[in-house]
Amino acid sequence: MAQKNKAGTKKQGKRLNVWLILALILLYGLVQAGIMTGIIGGFYENVLMNIGIYIILTVSLHLIIGITGQFSIGHAGFLAIGAYVSAIVTMKLDGPFYLAVIAAGLAAILAGILVGLPTLRLKGDYLAIATLGFGEIVRIVLLNIPYVGGASGMRVSHMTNWTILFVAVVATVWVIYNLTTSAHGRALLAIREDEVAAESMGVHLTYYKVLAFAIGAFFAGIAGALYAHNFYQINPGNFGFLKSFEILVFVVLGGLGSLSGAVLSATFLSIVNTLLQSFPDIRMILYSLVLILVMLYRPQGLMGNKEITDLWPFTRRAREVGER
């Protein structure tokens, strides 16, 4: 009986994956057709770019904060490194864009490890301040390098397109989903829950924390490359604490520990961002108020650590008994 049940759920799971892949291809194709025929105009295309970039950023920070429980508020630092490295590759070295994207991710990994190793012995609020410090140091260093234009920044060609954005978003979510639902992801969750107990169960704290930071940084770096090549100009001011705060709000609002929550809140808030583009002050007041209210009345965020698939009994059950 149990055997039969198991085979049944596996088959159902496979079928679900097939539907998911079909839906993704359909989504990609429809949007691509829309862009090519001009039904989706420049403005909406730009909204899509922003949504995609913010999904990557939010999901990558979700891995660090929501899954591993490491309160990092310097995520814009990795974004900045990705943006600048990719811009150097395309603008200064005339390299191809895809190479720039990969270089951006790798440079951010390096930064992630570099920050990670010394600071990960710190806990909670101390780690927060240290990561904030990292973000600020990156910004200040960029301000002081004439090669990348100092305060006035760099001109960057528009190269980010729907295809590369779509691939990057899907890859990010896929990798982080796969990592989270594996032994390695469980080690990260264990660190979030109780570091002392995790260590006693054989979880190598430094290794896993650096792993989370490195992977989170990698995708933030990729987001940086897409970000830089979506605008025509980058400067250190784009990557201040404000940016880190924005990503933090997205993660917290989505729910600490919820991947689908991160995707949903990034999508929703990017649209809000666009709507409030002409009212930056009101946007920040709104964000800070929402953040305070969420913390006071629903500290687990909108989704808590639930996933949207928990809405359907079959997928929820599969998650609970560890089949997915």
Place this chain on the structure above:
Amino acid sequence: MEWLQQLINGISLGAIYALIALGYTMVYGIVKLINFAHGDVFMLGAFVGFYSLTVLHLGLIPSLLLSMAVTSVIGVVIERVAYRRLRNSPRVAALTTAIGVSFFIEYTMIFARSAKPEAYPDLFSGQQFELFGASFRVEALYILIIAVLLMIILQWIVHSTKIGKAMRAVSYDAEAARLMGISVDRTISWTFALGSALAGAAGVIFGLYYTRIDPLMGLIPGLKAFIAAVLGGIGSIPGAMVGGLLLGLVETLVSALGFSLMRDAVAFIILILILLFLPTGLFGKNVREKV
């Protein structure tokens, strides 16, 4: 005599850091929260002082007192509205809220009066005084007198008054203090009031010395002051004073050596080094996690 001038610059900057750091350290000592909005209370203090000097035409000392009174009320309100409910939540939730409060204050201020900077009135019309052959701005003298006076008053409050004793008791063991009949809520409110008043005063003298103020001015000095508090050993009042002075001196030194643009980065590098090699700071106590 340039080094003497730099020394005075460093001490003046350090005194401002120290005043802000005191608020961080007192609040951290009692509720284990990095009050991220503290830098913005400092900013509000600078603006209250500014309006008091320019609109109400009050003198320096009345403006200073008014600024301290207003910021202490703001500090108490922030604690009451945003932090009290989270006292037993994970510290990360409280920290996130504090970051939210910080941004809320900054952008409400920008919304209310735009982001444009203001110039503090020049109360001393550029007067200088001579010492050992070097000349100094009179403001530096005022900063030092005000800062030292406030720190002496704080020491007196903490060590010789009833509320000071309650503060020390609550920071040592809140539960035991409660059993002894101390109102923990009231003591925490007092701590926020005192810390915020000092930040308000720091805002006014910052305005006097550096003349330029704006709604986002609190972030960097706030972070620096936090670093000063960590350097001195968070929770320790003498530590905050020493840490503030040290940081002010180091930053001035870095600027004087010609790396002025890297000044802000240096502070964060100090922070990371301190956290790694001397996590309890210069005057901190070692606390062990219970397993």
Place this chain on the structure above:
Amino acid sequence: MSRILETKDLSIAFGGLKAVQNVNLFLDQGELVALIGPNGAGKTTVFNMLTGVYAPTSGEIIFDGKRIDGTAPHRLTRLGIARTFQNIRLFHELTVLDNVRVAYQVNTHHTFIDSIFRLPRFWQEEGRMREESLALLETMGLKQYAGEKARNLPYGAQRRLEIARALATRPKLLLLDEPAAGMNPQETRELMQTIEHVRKTFGLTVLLIEHDMSLVMGISERIYVLDHGQLIATGSPAEVRTNPRVIEAYLGEVAKDALA
């Protein structure tokens, strides 16, 4: 019988306070030994040194013929030392199955690359891990809770899960820190039977901390008594029970309890 664990003059001081002084104890392969003593005697501190949470100020710890003092906790787990916590430290937001699987991962050989790209080794290892973890839950009577979050379990089940989680690391030496704290006599009896059972099934050596002397009399082969950070007696349950210094240490505590 071979010696699996031995300490030599194990001591630790916190600031000026000497929490544990010159503790010499040993365990032979397959033994069940209890470490007892009044509250605050330093029992958990000894555990924390044995599991690498604290580094001893002086003295040696030898496990399986190797010196291990100062080794990081996660390494010790891989060497074969597992523990439970007195004040239950489960991963509360994870399911019961995941709690066990976190511990089980020390026995798996896939890397995060396998996990990210869902390579064959991932399916192989995760499948094995899941089967064996569920089997372990069954042994510990927790299988019906597999999909529940750990924090929703009844108290007794949480205590059992602590043990299951420790067993999942496949230890040679199991350290149990007051596993019966807060349980009623019936639950305690059942728990002691379970401990006996897993010890036999897995061929374990067990060091058991207990505050209540009567609990361990039935199942332990030898007993160490700790008071004020020092060993004051050792021997069979019968010997320890009649030792005047032990009686004094415990009586002193009874007197304190009576006064409080």
